[in-house]
Amino acid sequence: MTHINSAASAEAALSPCAGDADIRVLHRVSSLNAFPLAEPRDGPIRTVAVIDTETTGTDPDRDEIIDIAVVLIAVDADGRIVRIDRAGQALRDPGMPIPAAITRLTGITDAGVRDKVIDLDALEALIASADVRIAHNAVFDIAFVERLLPGLAGAAWACSARDFDWLEHGFDGAKLGHLLMQIGHFNTGHRAMADVISLLHLLAHRLADGSTVIGAILARAEQATVRIEATGAGFDKRSLLKGRGYRWDPAARAWWIEIPDEDLESETLWLQREVNPWGPTPRTRPMTWRERHR
Numbered sequence: 001m002t003h004i005n006s007a008a009s010a011e012a013a014l015s016p017c018a019g020d021a022d023i024r025v026l027h028r029v030s031s032l033n034a035f036p037l038a039e040p041r042d043g044p045i046r047t048v049a050v051i052d053t054e055t056t057g058t059d060p061d062r063d064e065i066i067d068i069a070v071v072l073i074a075v076d077a078d079g080r081i082v083r084i085d086r087a088g089q090a091l092r093d094p095g096m097p098i099p100a101a102i103t104r105l106t107g108i109t110d111a112g113v114r115d116k117v118i119d120l121d122a123l124e125a126l127i128a129s130a131d132v133r134i135a136h137n138a139v140f141d142i143a144f145v146e147r148l149l150p151g152l153a154g155a156a157w158a159c160s161a162r163d164f165d166w167l168e169h170g171f172d173g174a175k176l177g178h179l180l181m182q183i184g185h186f187n188t189g190h191r192a193m194a195d196v197i198s199l200l201h202l203l204a205h206r207l208a209d210g211s212t213v214i215g216a217i218l219a220r221a222e223q224a225t226v227r228i229e230a231t232g233a234g235f236d237k238r239s240l241l242k243g244r245g246y247r248w249d250p251a252a253r254a255w256w257i258e259i260p261d262e263d264l265e266s267e268t269l270w271l272q273r274e275v276n277p278w279g280p281t282p283r284t285r286p287m288t289w290r291e292r293h294r
Helices: 006-018 102-105 120-128 138-148 174-183 190-205 213-221 235-243 261-275
Strands: 045-055 067-075 081-091 132-133 155-161 227-228 247-249 254-260 285-287
Touching: 006 235, 045 081, 045 120, 045 138, 045 190, 045 213, 067 120, 067 190, 067 213, 081 120, 132 190, 132 213, 138 155, 138 247, 155 213, 155 227, 174 190, 190 213, 213 235, 213 254, 227 261, 235 254, 235 261, 254 261
Parallel strands: 045 132, 132 155
Antiparallel strands: 045 067, 067 081, 227 254, 227 285, 247 254
16 A cells, blocks of 8 residues: 655645546645635625534424534625635534434534533624625525524525526536535535535636636625416426426425516416416516525
């Protein structure tokens, strides 16, 4: 077995792989202290809270947060991360046994969180100080965070899974770890701060046109859109609707899609022509990043 004992020897060992299309080299993500930041420039700065939670399950009405991490970053007008302002992580006793599957996934045990309490006022103030919050699969994190911290209801959020078209930019899939490997990095463990650090690397990634992932996410997420529901659509129309990008909302019992404001008229006409010619007018709801992903 060959042992590599220095960064220089590691680079030397890997250099023959650089031009080989059949080999991909993955680098461990940087720690927050070593995270590569862009050089600050004059211009407006936006504060973004990057958030991840680990929970006892997937039901925000019954399950509880057991681990939460928040990193506040400064993002310039070009979408470059120029500063890490604050970072925090906390464990929390959920008041119930942690399921074995969650312990296997996260390594968090009942003993590890026993009597752990979060300063909710301080946590809420930290998250509220940001202009916008980002999570990967934000619909999950928002539900748990807003239940724990009701004062954040109506805050602006963006989703790195849904507010960016990964496929269009040459990526395969949208799972955090898989995306991370596609930009040449890996992480170990499934804890809140580990996932935040992984997401930071994705957000800072430069695309083919020179822009960044976080810049594209913020530009898209801050745009006003409209949610339109295929009211009264029959079961036989489900494949047609799915093929057009509609999702099923079990609470509203309706297929829905979110579209730019300017597409509302044409989408309404399509629904009336192709889905339910004699049905009720499709329900619509204006959406901003203060309502989206709820």
